[in-house]
Amino acid sequence: MSDDKLRQELLYMVRLTTKYDFTRMEVVEGILRLENERRILDSVFGKRFKARIFDIAAGVATDENCVICGQHAQNQVICQHCLDTIGGSNYAQSKIKVEEKPAKVNLRFIGKTCLVVLLSVILCIQIWILSLAQSIPDRNPSVAATVSSFDLTPVSNEEEALAQLQLDFPAEDGYEISFGRMDSDYVGRFLLEKGDCCLDIEEKLTDDERYDYFFKEDVYVFYISQIQQYSARIGVAEVNSAGAILIMGKFNDGRRTDSFYKYR
Numbered sequence: 001m002s003d004d005k006l007r008q009e010l011l012y013m014v015r016l017t018t019k020y021d022f023t024r025m026e027v028v029e030g031i032l033r034l035e036n037e038r039r040i041l042d043s044v045f046g047k048r049f050k051a052r053i054f055d056i057a058a059g060v061a062t063d064e065n066c067v068i069c070g071q072h073a074q075n076q077v078i079c080q081h082c083l084d085t086i087g088g089s090n091y092a093q094s095k096i097k098v099e100e101k102p103a104k105v106n107l108r109f110i111g112k113t114c115l116v117v118l119l120s121v122i123l124c125i126q127i128w129i130l131s132l133a134q135s136i137p138d139r140n141p142s143v144a145a146t147v148s149s150f151d152l153t154p155v156s157n158e159e160e161a162l163a164q165l166q167l168d169f170p171a172e173d174g175y176e177i178s179f180g181r182m183d184s185d186y187v188g189r190f191l192l193e194k195g196d197c198c199l200d201i202e203e204k205l206t207d208d209e210r211y212d213y214f215f216k217e218d219v220y221v222f223y224i225s226q227i228q229q230y231s232a233r234i235g236v237a238e239v240n241s242a243g244a245i246l247i248m249g250k251f252n253d254g255r256r257t258d259s260f261y262k263y264r
């Protein structure tokens, strides 16, 4: 056996010992199966090594001596001195460098390929999003809020309030309106410009403006629905005594269905 073959074998044993848990039979079986194919552990040390790791996996008591130098081995296979000497040898260091180099070159190549692919994918996604963004205004145009074309007409009870709503949401167009309850809402909302979104305005009020805006007044609350063959719309309407109307739900342009809009 050449020196080089023996050094290679010892280094292989050291690597196996530092890497694997020989108390696990499936690990030892894997090592021995590979050994049957490759015949690496052929020296007297290698044969001792194979027998030792099999004994450990099988739970057989060993003399706990290093299979290389015969000194006591804490791990029952190779003592620390041999591990250090063989693992730190010039031969071992040169082997490690030789094995690392191709791996690095390979990684660098793969890394570059991945990067090119990744950048291409990102570029495609950006182009796709851009084309999507350009097509959005056509598909989902921003429409001004729908507003009433009728004038303010004061009301003094729920029937009169209902009659005013029916002008804007007539039964012949499929609208159903039902009275919900009396409630109160902010005075300022009924003074907005037609088409204004109450929440949008309220977020921008100054402290002075808030003082006047957030007083409350009594309102008539109605539910409006329009059920058609392929669609259904529902909403809530509030009418104050001046006949001003707020609408929330699907009866504006749907920009903010969770907020009232000034409708009339």
Ligand SMILES: [Zn+2]
Pocket: 066, 067, 068, 069, 070, 071, 078, 079, 080, 081, 082, 083
């Ligand atoms: Zn030893």
